[in-house]
Amino acid sequence: MVVSDKIPDMSEQYDQTSPKDIERYGRRLRGNTLRLTPGMKAIPVERLETLIGGHTKASFGYLLERYYYGINPGNVSAPDFPKAGVELKSTPLKLSRGSYAAKERLVLNIINYKKEAKVADFTTSSFLKKNARIMLIAYEHGLERAAVDNPVHIAQLLDFNRLPEKDQRIIEADWNRIVKKIRDGKAHELSEGDTDYLSACTKAAKGTDSREQAAGGPRAKPRAFSFKAGYMTVLLQQILQPAVADKEYEAAVEDPKVLARKSFEDEIIGRFSRFIGKSVGEIHQVLGKGLNIKSKDYFAMLARRMIGVHKKKIEEFEKAEISMKTIQLRGNGMPKEDMSFPAFKFLDVTKEVWNAEDDSERVPTFKKQLQNRFLFVVYQCDKDCKSDDNKKLVKAFFWTMPNEVLDDEVRKVWSKTKAAIRASDVERLPKKSENRIAHVRPHGRNADDTDTLPNGKEETKRCFWLNSQFIKQQIANN
DNA sequence: GCATGATCATGC
DNA sequence: GCATGATCATGC
Numbered sequence: 017m018v019v020s021d022k023i024p025d026m027s028e029q030y031d032q033t034s035p036k037d038i039e040r041y042g043r044r045l046r047g048n049t050l051r052l053t054p055g056m057k058a059i060p061v062e063r064l065e066t067l068i069g070g071h072t073k074a075s076f077g078y079l080l081e082r083y084y085y086g087i088n089p090g091n092v093s094a095p096d097f098p099k100a101g102v103e104l105k106s107t108p109l110k111l112s113r114g115s116y117a118a119k120e121r122l123v124l125n126i127i128n129y130k131k132e133a134k135v136a137d138f139t140t141s142s143f144l145k146k147n148a149r150i151m152l153i154a155y156e157h158g159l160e161r162a163a164v165d166n167p168v169h170i171a172q173l174l175d176f177n178r179l180p181e182k183d184q185r186i187i188e189a190d191w192n193r194i195v196k197k198i199r200d201g202k203a204h205e206l207s208e209g210d211t212d213y214l215s216a217c218t219k220a221a222k223g224t225d226s227r228e229q230a231a232g233g234p235r236a237k238p239r240a241f242s243f244k245a246g247y248m249t250v251l252l253q254q255i256l257q258p259a260v261a262d263k264e265y266e267a268a269v270e271d272p273k274v275l276a277r278k279s280f281e282d283e284i285i286g287r288f289s290r291f292i293g294k295s296v297g298e299i300h301q302v303l304g305k306g307l308n309i310k311s312k313d314y315f316a317m318l319a320r321r322m323i324g325v326h327k328k329k330i331e332e333f334e335k336a337e338i339s340m341k342t343i344q345l346r347g348n349g350m351p352k353e354d355m356s357f358p359a360f361k362f363l364d365v366t367k368e369v370w371n372a373e374d375d376s377e378r379v380p381t382f383k384k385q386l387q388n389r390f391l392f393v394v395y396q397c398d399k400d401c402k403s404d405d406n407k408k409l410v411k412a413f414f415w416t417m418p419n420e421v422l423d424d425e426v427r428k429v430w431s432k433t434k435a436a437i438r439a440s441d442v443e444r445l446p447k448k449s450e451n452r453i454a455h456v457r458p459h460g461r462n463a464d465d466t467d468t469l470p471n472g473k474e475e476t477k478r479c480f481w482l483n484s485q486f487i488k489q490q491i492a493n494n
Numbered sequence: 495g496c497a498t499g500a501t502c503a504t505g506c
Numbered sequence: 507g508c509a510t511g512a513t514c515a516t517g518c
Contacts, residue, residue: 043516087506090504111510113506113509114506232518264506280501298498305503308504310502310503311502311503311504311512312501312502312503312504312511312512312513312514313502313503313505313510313511313512314503314512315512316511316512317504328504328505328506328510339511340511341511341512342511342512344512344513348495350495350496352513353496353512353513353514355511355512356510356511356512357510357511358510358511359509359510367503385495400495418495447497447498448496448497448498449497455497457497457498457499457500458498458499458500458501459500459510459511460500460501461497461500461501461502461508461509462500462501462502463500463501465508467502476499477509
């Protein structure tokens with residue numbers, strides 16, 4: 017077994033007590049691979065490839081820690097380099113539309129519910145003790161090659177105290193929100209949608225694992241602090257291509273002091289308040305300069321301007337994985353439209369597993385989308401929401417899909433969809449009349465915008481939709 | 495007025 | 507050229 021291999025002594029290569037030197041040493045990997053980094057004679061490459069197979073991210077992290085840095089930190093609450101106070105982390109990147117994105121969230125330390133409940137405040141939290149300084153190695157993920165051949169693109173020391181102050185405040189607020197639930201004995205109710213950048217993600221070998229929690233609450237799933245994939249993506253892009261990232265994202269909140277007094281969410285909702293009850297015409301007079309009223313994006317652009325941004329990508333929303341949805345209500349209170357999601361690839365859906373338990377299984381994209389938070393911006397029409405109808409802004413609120421609904425009805429819709437695609441039978445795709453929450457409908461540029469079914473036939477692209485009736489209920493509940 | 499199918503405007 | 511969010515068109 018690999019574990020019987022000796023951990024090489026790398027003390028000649030770098031100083032384990034110095035954050036700077038740990039970073040310098042890590043940077044040698046940039047633009048290179050573990051296999052080819054000069055001087056890396058200590059990795060018994062040929063042997064490891066056969067022993068580990070080299071295809072999982074675990075093996076990259078394992079090789080990095082053991083044969084590049086020569087450490088064997090084990091499962092402790094102290095950082096991997098205790099004297100330097102540095103935690104070593106590696107994370108996979110994926111190429112998405114020409115630029116790199118985090119393939120997944122960055123999982124940090126596991127949460128001990130009983131201990132974390134007793135922590136005095138954020139400054140003494142287990143999160144900060146372990147992750148105040150992270151030596152981050154980001155590599156390009158590729159199933160077709162061995163882990164030692166993954167190209168490394170980023171090697172950077174992330175010092176919590178040097179993150180933008182605004183990020184620090186939001187992460188602290190996230191930690192407080194998570195820990196409040198833990199202290200209240202509600203660890204079993206934690207959800208990733210609760211928080212913005214720092215989340216409590218599930219971390220279990222099996223779905224049946226559970227842990228004791230504080231305040232006598234029921235046993236709860238084990239969870240770990242993690243940075244959301246959206247947060248990692250923006251952070252990584254800011255490191256890799258700062259000029260591009262700068263152009264692409266626009267921050268809603270510029271002054272971090274704002275977040276000392278209230279949450280990011282309250283600040284955003286507050287920005288809508290002076291427009292609530294105003295007609296779209298009135299709002300347009302103030303903010304609508306240059307907007308095309310006929311654009312299908314018009315109400316979303318107006319909403320972004322009420323938030324105070326012009327660009328499509330709001331930095332905080334991207335980091336927190338929040339999607340904004342605009343809704344027009346008819347005179348009778350029914351949303352004018354069902355709510356669409358991005359078109360899926362037929363074959364992708366067939367490979368998804370609802371309760372994925374390891375890396376080889378893919379969580380349904382629709383499930384992931386619905387676990388994120390939404391900002392609903394609601395306009396009320398007098399009659400049928402035609403263009404000449406009188407419309408006014410009535411509501412803006414953050415929303416997440418209730419877990420029970422997700423795991424029951426939504427799961428059924430997804431499951432029917434998967435079965436229909438497997439059978440290459442689009443007639444069996446779940447219709448709106450079959451389920452009170454969601455359905456599947458075409459979503460392409462036109463009917464000729466197609467994707468390939470398992471039997472090789474082309475069909476108009478489809479996507480999941482949330483039913484207008486369900487959206488109506490959710491708006492009424494808020 | 496709703497269910498279903500189809501398409502548009504934008505931005506990259 | 508394409509993905510995306512949103513809306514339009516049709517028929518019952």
